[in-house]
Amino acid sequence: MKPGYDNVFFVFGGWSLVLFFKAMSKIPSTCSGRFQNLATYALSPFDKALVPVDAYIAYQVHMGKSPDEFEGVKKASMKFVCLWLLGPAWIFLGITLALALLSLCFFFIVLPIPNIAKGLMLSLHSFSIFNAVPVPLLMAKDVLTAHSKSQLDEAHDKIKL
Numbered sequence: 001m002k003p004g005y006d007n008v009f010f011v012f013g014g015w016s017l018v019l020f021f022k023a024m025s026k027i028p029s030t031c032s033g034r035f036q037n038l039a040t041y042a043l044s045p046f047d048k049a050l051v052p053v054d055a056y057i058a059y060q061v062h063m064g065k066s067p068d069e070f071e072g073v074k075k076a077s078m079k080f081v082c083l084w085l086l087g088p089a090w091i092f093l094g095i096t097l098a099l100a101l102l103s104l105c106f107f108f109i110v111l112p113i114p115n116i117a118k119g120l121m122l123s124l125h126s127f128s129i130f131n132a133v134p135v136p137l138l139m140a141k142d143v144l145t146a147h148s149k150s151q152l153d154e155a156h157d158k159i160k161l
Contacts, residue, residue, distance in 0.1 A: 009045060009118060013099035017042035017122075020095060024088060029080045031130040041134035045118055049140035050125060050132040055147030059139075062146040076130045084130060093126040 010018075021039035025032045034053075041048055057070045076084070100119030125132060135143055 009099075009114075010043065013095060013102060013119070014042050014045070016095050017092075017099075020088075020092060029076070031076050031080060034130060034133065037134055038129065038132070045122075046114065047137050048134040049137050050129075051135055051140055051143045052147070053131050053133055055143050056133040056135065058150040059143040059146040062150065080130070085127065089127050092129060093123055096120070096123040096126065 018039050021035045021042060025035035025039065041050070057067075060070065061067050096119045098119075100116045100123070103116045103119060122129075
């Protein structure tokens with residue numbers, strides 16, 4: 001992706017996502033560190049992809065790291081999920097759809113066109129963004145493959161029993 005797309009994304013609404021994630025990281029929860037990472041992701045989203053936390057941990061274990069290193073990394077608590085669905089999820093959805101719509105209004109400039117797809121893709125994550133980890137785009141496929149392999153290994157072990 002061209003480096004200018006990140007700048008255009010920031011101008012068309014990426015700054016509001018950064019502020020949103022920074023504010024969410026101030027709330028004490030199991031996800032506050034993840035929101036800090038998502039704020040960094042919002043600054044430069046075109047060279048990264050969002051993957052589930054479980055997939056990221058499976059990848060790191062597959063690469064030789066100890067599972068004990070990731071004991072502190074957990075999915076969001078039910079209390080946090082309920083609070084998220086009451087307010088912040090809708091704010092996030094509004095920001096991402098507004099970003100896509102604003103980019104659509106300025107499509108004749110050509111530069112904002114990739115923001116439409118990125119805004120719509122982020123809106124799909126509105127209700128589960130707190131369980132996502134940004135990784136480099138080139139690594140995303142490997143992360144998802146490692147996760148699939150770990151799930152197959154677990155299923156194979158259960159069948160043996």
